[in-house]
Amino acid sequence: MTTFVDRVELHVAAGNGGHGCASVHREKFKPLGGPDGGNGGRGGDVTLVVDQSVTTLLEYHHSPHRKATNGQPGAGDNRSGKDGQDLVLTVPDGTVVLDKKGNVLADLVGQGTTFVAGQGGRGGLGNAALASARRKAPGFALLGEPGEARDIVLELKTVADVALVGYPSAGKSSLISVLSAAKPKIADYPFTTLVPNLGVVTAGSTVYTIADVPGLIPGASQGRGLGLEFLRHVERCSVLVHVLDTATLESERDPVTDLDVIEEELKQYGGLEDRPRIVVLNKIDIPDGQDLADMIRPDLEERGYQVFEVSAVARTGLKELSFALAGIVAEARAAKPKEEATRIVIRPKAVDDAGFTVTYDEHEEVYRVRGEKPERWVRQTDFNNDEAVGYLADRLNRLGVEDELMKAGARAGDGVAIGSEDNAVVFDWEPTMMAGAEMLGRRGEDHRLEAPRPAAQRRRDRQAERDDAQREYDEFDPF
Structure with missing residues (x-):
């Protein structure tokens, strides 16, 4: 049964924002007390947090789909919806977050380090928040935004100071068991180590971690054996230790x-390439092993390697090796630049940045509008409500979208798409000659979306609506 997983594909989905509420305050003798629709709640985020007590990604291997809760919709009487609960996923120290294309999104090292893998959707505004001096009683509310959903890849890279590398059965597991308190599986057959083992070593005043990486064989970097699966675990180490078997039983091999x-x-x-190397000649307690070590040591030292002869079974040569590794680790830690205090970087937008772009898509034969604000406003619009659509037109007009469409050569009746190719709202463009609350009729309606009426007819309709409202108010007047 799988007990250690160091690479998983995770499907995360943040919570959707709650819809805003369109409501009018009503009480006895006050049938039209003004808009009182509350805002929708924010959707929950999906956040990765480093927890050093977690050592594997096994949990996400078995259940890779994770979703935060949605925000609740707003209600009348200015009651805002409840925010969705954030989903916190704990990951091991040294987890790297990548997208589907292999681009690194975050490198999570250190207890408590966090990364927001999915941003919760914003809650929609209720009609109370949308009311203004010109739009006193909006008959619509904004929809909540959908939460961010994406696929990510988690890779675990062991955070260790020293990495033991070598052929299977070279004695790496035995060595880490006597240098530290780690108790890896030890046997007299190859590939007994199927997962990286970590141990903590104390040498004088220096405390460092040592990793026993599963055995490598020729072709490991191309996927043979277990090497490709675990080579990533040596990337963070300060020193590489080659553990060579001086008593191998295979005649075609030599250290x-x-x-x-x-x-x-x-x-x-x-x-x-920049990591210092140390060579450990293991199993010198065997007579042939000691003889072979004496033969090859001069050659290795001539190559520039620092060589140690040890026996994990007899526990000889371990103290010298331990203190030598401690010295290299201490030097590597001292050479690392000190972490600077967190700085806030302010990147002001250019003065000529409109916040959106207008381009002509020859393939689809539409003018495509891309930008954070226009696309967000489209997601928030209830297209079943004429007044909400008119409000969207007002916002786009104030942002300057219509001016840019005219500059790009758009004419009345041309197709306009707001958003990406796979998720866009497409409509036939009609230039707005005037905008604002003066174009509104009854709540939930917008005359710009209806057939044009003569000016005299519009005046008569507005007067009739005012008379109806006055009569309705008089009927409830207690005096």
Whole structure:
């Protein structure tokens, strides 16, 4: 049964924002007390948080679909909807977040580090928040925005100072078991280590972590054996330790050739050229092992390697190795630049940035409007309500969208699409000659979306509406 997973594909969906409410305050003797529709609640975010007590991504391997809760809709009497609850997903220290194309979105290192993987949708405004001096009683509210949904990939890269690399059965697991309190599986057959093992070592005043990486074989960087699955776990280390078996039972192998093979695989994997190397000649407690170590040590030292002869079984040479590793780790930590305090970077927009673009799509034969504000306003609009559509037209006109359409050559009746190709609202454009609340009729209506009426007829209709409203008010007048 799988107990360790270091790479998963996760499907996250943030909560949708709640819809705003269109409501009019009514009470005895006050049938038209003004708009009192509340705002919708914000949708919950999906957030990744580093928890050092978590060591695997196994939980997300079994249940990769995660969704935060939606915001609640607003209600009358100025009652706002409840915000959706954020979904917090704990991940191991050293988790890298990537998109489907392999681009790094975040590198989560350190307890409590967070990353918002899915942004919750905004709640829609109720008609109380939309009321203005010219639009005293809006007959519509804004819809809540959908939450962000996307697929991400989580990769775990072990956070360790020292990485033990070498052929299967070279003695890496035995070495980490005697250098630290770790208790990895140890046996006399290859590939006993199926997951990276971590141990904590104390050498003088230096405390460092050491990782036992599953055995590498030729072709590991191309996917052979277990190497490709776990080579990422050596990327964060400060020093690489080649553990060479001086008592191998395979006649076609020797320690120097093993070293060359592993170095070639590390080179093919890439990104590890600057890490210092140490060579450990293991199993010198065996007579043939000691003899072979004496033979190859001069050659290795001539190559520039620092060589240590050890025996994990007899526990010889471990103290010298431990303190040597501590010294390299301490130097690497001292060489790292100190983390600066968090700075807030302000990037003001250019003075000529309109916040949107208008381009002509020859394939679809439409003028395409792209921009954060226009696309968000479209998502918030209830297209079943004429007044809401008229309000959208007012907002786009004030933003300057119509002016840009005219400059781009758009004419009445041309198709206009707001949004991306796969999720756009398309309509036939009719230039707005006037905008604002003066174009409104009854609540929920907008005369710009109806057949034109003569000016005299519009005046008579408005007078009739005012007379109806006055009669309705007089009927409820207690005096």
